[in-house]
Amino acid sequence: MRTSVSLLTQPIRYRDFANVLRSQLNLVWRPSSPTRHLGLAVSGGVDSMALATLYQEYAAKERYFELKCTAFVLDHGARKGSTEEARQVAAYLISKGLDTKLLTLTWPQNVVPCELPNFETQARRLRYQVLANACSRHYIRALLLAHHRDDQAETVLTRLTNGYNGNGLRGMVPVSDVPYCEGIYGAYQSGQPTDIEPQTGGSAAGTYRRAIAVSGIESGGVKICRPLLSFSKDQLIATCKERGIRWFEDETNQDRTLTVRNAVRHLIRTDALPSALRTKSLLAVAAKVDGRVQTREGRVDTVFENSEYRLDVQTGRLVIQRLPSLRSSFDAHGHQLRAELIDARKGYLRHNAIRLLRRLISLVTPLVSVSLKDLERPLDLMFPELADEESDLLHQKSWTVAGVMGTKFWDRGVSEDSAPQWVLGRQPLSPAHREMYTLKPPLEKLNPAKGQISQLQRSEYVLWDGRYWIRLMGQGLDRYEIQPFILRDREAYLRKLPEPRQKWLAEALRSYPKAMIPMVLPAIVKVSGQADGQETREIVALPTLGSRLPTESIRWYCHYKHIDLGHRGVDALDPPSVLAPSRISPLWENNSTETSGVNYSPIFKGNDS
Numbered sequence: 001m002r003t004s005v006s007l008l009t010q011p012i013r014y015r016d017f018a019n020v021l022r023s024q025l026n027l028v029w030r031p032s033s034p035t036r037h038l039g040l041a042v043s044g045g046v047d048s049m050a051l052a053t054l055y056q057e058y059a060a061k062e063r064y065f066e067l068k069c070t071a072f073v074l075d076h077g078a079r080k081g082s083t084e085e086a087r088q089v090a091a092y093l094i095s096k097g098l099d100t101k102l103l104t105l106t107w108p109q110n111v112v113p114c115e116l117p118n119f120e121t122q123a124r125r126l127r128y129q130v131l132a133n134a135c136s137r138h139y140i141r142a143l144l145l146a147h148h149r150d151d152q153a154e155t156v157l158t159r160l161t162n163g164y165n166g167n168g169l170r171g172m173v174p175v176s177d178v179p180y181c182e183g184i185y186g187a188y189q190s191g192q193p194t195d196i197e198p199q200t201g202g203s204a205a206g207t208y209r210r211a212i213a214v215s216g217i218e219s220g221g222v223k224i225c226r227p228l229l230s231f232s233k234d235q236l237i238a239t240c241k242e243r244g245i246r247w248f249e250d251e252t253n254q255d256r257t258l259t260v261r262n263a264v265r266h267l268i269r270t271d272a273l274p275s276a277l278r279t280k281s282l283l284a285v286a287a288k289v290d291g292r293v294q295t296r297e298g299r300v301d302t303v304f305e306n307s308e309y310r311l312d313v314q315t316g317r318l319v320i321q322r323l324p325s326l327r328s329s330f331d332a333h334g335h336q337l338r339a340e341l342i343d344a345r346k347g348y349l350r351h352n353a354i355r356l357l358r359r360l361i362s363l364v365t366p367l368v369s370v371s372l373k374d375l376e377r378p379l380d381l382m383f384p385e386l387a388d389e390e391s392d393l394l395h396q397k398s399w400t401v402a403g404v405m406g407t408k409f410w411d412r413g414v415s416e417d418s419a420p421q422w423v424l425g426r427q428p429l430s431p432a433h434r435e436m437y438t439l440k441p442p443l444e445k446l447n448p449a450k451g452q453i454s455q456l457q458r459s460e461y462v463l464w465d466g467r468y469w470i471r472l473m474g475q476g477l478d479r480y481e482i483q484p485f486i487l488r489d490r491e492a493y494l495r496k497l498p499e500p501r502q503k504w505l506a507e508a509l510r511s512y513p514k515a516m517i518p519m520v521l522p523a524i525v526k527v528s529g530q531a532d533g534q535e536t537r538e539i540v541a542l543p544t545l546g547s548r549l550p551t552e553s554i555r556w557y558c559h560y561k562h563i564d565l566g567h568r569g570v571d572a573l574d575p576p577s578v579l580a581p582s583r584i585s586p587l588w589e590n591n592s593t594e595t596s597g598v599n600y601s602p603i604f605k606g607n608d609s
Contacts, residue, residue, distance in 0.1 A: 008149075008232040011242040017054045018061070020174075021144075021227040027175050028142045028223045037068040039135045039143040039222075040098070044073070044089035044248035047146035050236040051228060052098060053245050055144065071100045072134055074127060078105075078113040089248055103130050125180045129187075132178045135222045136186035147172055147226045150233040153279040154264050156286050160277075161264070167293055171286035174229055178222045182368050185461035189562035190469055192220030196313070196570055213546030214313045216559045217570070218469055233269075300355045305566050307356070311363055312574040313560040314508070314544045315519045316467055317425040318364050319574075323382060324356075350386050354379050361404050363563050364424050366466030370402045378406060382422060403427050403466075426465070426520040429484050438483040438525075439464055441472055456555075464522045466561065470543055472524070473555040480554060485523035485542060493523075493539050496549050505547050521545070524554055 029036055040055060042048040052071060059067045071093050075086035086102060093100040105126045107113050116122055135143055152171050159168050181188040193216030228236065240247055267273050275281060308322040357379055358370050378399040380387035398407040405427045408420035429437065441459035459472040464482050472480055485493075490509060494502050509519065524541040541548035543558045565572045 009234040009238060011238040012050070012054060012231055012235050014054070014057050014061075017227060017231075018058050020230065021055070021058055021225070024175050024225040024227055025142060028225065036065050036142070037070070037138065037140050039131070039138070039140040040069055040071040041131055041143060041145050042071050042073050042089060042093060042100075043146075043250065044085065044092075045146075045250060046240055046247040047148055047151075047228070047233070047236050049245050049247040050239045051144060051146040052093065052096070053239065053243055054227075056096070056098070069098065070138055070140065071098045072131055073100060073102050074130065075102065075104045076113075076123060076127070077107060078119075078123065085248055085250075092246060101134060103134055105130060128178055128180045129184070132181040132184060132187035132222050135178075136184065136191065140222065141220065142223050142225050143178065144225050144227060146228055146236075148228040148231050148233055148236060149283065150265075150268065150279060152229060152286060153268055153282040156282040157264050157268065157273075157277060167289060169285055170289045170293055171283075172226060172229065173290070174226050176224050178224055181222070182466075183463045185463070185469060186220070187222050189221040190218040190461070190463075190559075193218050193559045194570065196573065213542075213544050214468070214558050214560050217313065217565075218559045218562045221562075296352070296355060299352055300359055301566065303352065303356050304359050305568075307360070309360065309572065310574045311563075311565070311572055315425070315521065316364055316544075316560075317423060317519065318360065320360065320422040320424065322419070322421075325385075346386055350379065350383075353383050353386055357382060359564075361402055361424065363565075364404055364426065364467075366403045366426065368466070374401045377401070381408070382406070400427050426467070429486055429520055431486065431488065434484055434486070437465055438481055440481045441470070441477070443477060461557075463561070465520070468522055468544060469557075469559045469561065470522060471557045473557075474553055479527050480540075481525045481527060481537075482522050483525050483537075483539075485519075485521040485539065489523065489539055493542070497547070498550060501547070505542075505545065508545055522558075524548070524556065526552070526554075 025036065025038075038055075040048075040052055042052055055069060059069065071090075073086050073090045073093065075083050077083070083104075090100045090102045105123070107126075113119055113123065131143060135141075156169055156171050159171075177189060178187060185191060195216050196214065239245075268279060271278065303324050306324045307320065309318055309320045311318045354372055354375050357375050358372060361370055361375075361378075378401055381396060381399055398405060400406075403426065404424055406422055406424045408422050410416055410418065410420055439462050441462045444458045444460050456473050457475060457477045459477055461469045461471045462482070464470055465484070470482060472482075474480075494506055497505065521542060521544050523539045524543060526538050526540045528536050528538070540552045541554055541556070543556045548554060
């Protein structure tokens, strides 16, 4: 025990820090990445100054990769003098040889940040969004934060006081997505799309190729790494003292009445709590919950890999051809369990099955996360062997949850007594919801001083309906919006296409019977003003299907949201459903002279003109 206490007050050894950081960075970058550009969030306090110092030691000795680092210093603007302090921190880091950028949090006008009732939450949200945007601009994929062992205990205790239990007491994980940044391209699970390879085929009428309208599945984004999570606050202080590093104290952190976090920190640091709520006990709770979560996720991964499904990213629909039979589950020794044991373990099996169901729904839902509490009814319908035998739900054929509708069906000639297949897709939207799901993509801001010049206007990427990342290109982009394409739009749009195009697009829109799930797809709309002051709205393109009116020149990139397809990867995807004649010229010639500094994939290989 004495040795443990002694170690928690000693300076951090380079080898211990290097091993942790290297293992975390290997989760972020592919081994083939020659250059690794990191971000470093520095407040000026002892925690982040110790992190900056240890990182510099690591970078000086790293032999396998070329490392770049940009330190970000935040002026939170929450109190008088914060701007001057941030400048002092930035100047100190620059004097130590770190590339440093000063960032500022922008609060609403006439707002005193510290007086906000939810100041802590608002400050955290702004802080992460500003940092993630800065990382995205500098093509940084890993942002190092100085959260440490004591912070982990504070997190668990704070969650306890807020009524969390179960997985909510897991605490912070070493590597995670950046929070509060859903919808920011390049920051949250986006920025590095995985290409979907085109499929080729033949026809009596000539050679055809499939038009890849959705050209990739998103990945990437900014990952948060916490290499100090196993080290104590006292170790960080000792590290800075040993190396003669200066740090800057934020007086607001000492005000126990300002935030709940400050109050919790004071209670933990002064040992004012019973032993069951002190750091060692709290960390033991977090470790136990984390181990349990990882075990469950491993089981779900195994069952997910044994499921048979196909995902069509053009239409956003998932066909589940076979769910694993939980009645044939095997125990740890590989022996088949008897029916009575299965019944006795029904609660355990439901626990795993509901997580499998959430994993499948995550492939098509517009939501960032799906609550397990909402999945009880779909679970009973899709796994009837786990349902209450007296349930009146078993005769139903569909369910709706998390913006997703699920419907069971049988192939022609197959008895309904056999196991059904399921199709999952976006819950249909009514015309009244159209305005709610309409986006006007903002134009990308180019910097001529850096050579960013383009003959075409280009919008920023926007996340439409939580499923599709879309960027528009062309002239007069301020006239275009993205809105839902719903069932009643179908005939009017098809009539405006040349007859050959009508046939193959109509076939794509009829991929599954109407009785199942109508598609909810993005449509590009052109808004035109009239002399009488009224405006007209005309659907001119369906980007996920690679279709546009022949009179239009609008262009786009379209990627599906980030999803986890397991070991099968893109092999679990349905081939594109739209056939385009190969004689059609490419809509977008890949131009290597683009000056934005980013290489983009073509949207697709054909068009409707």
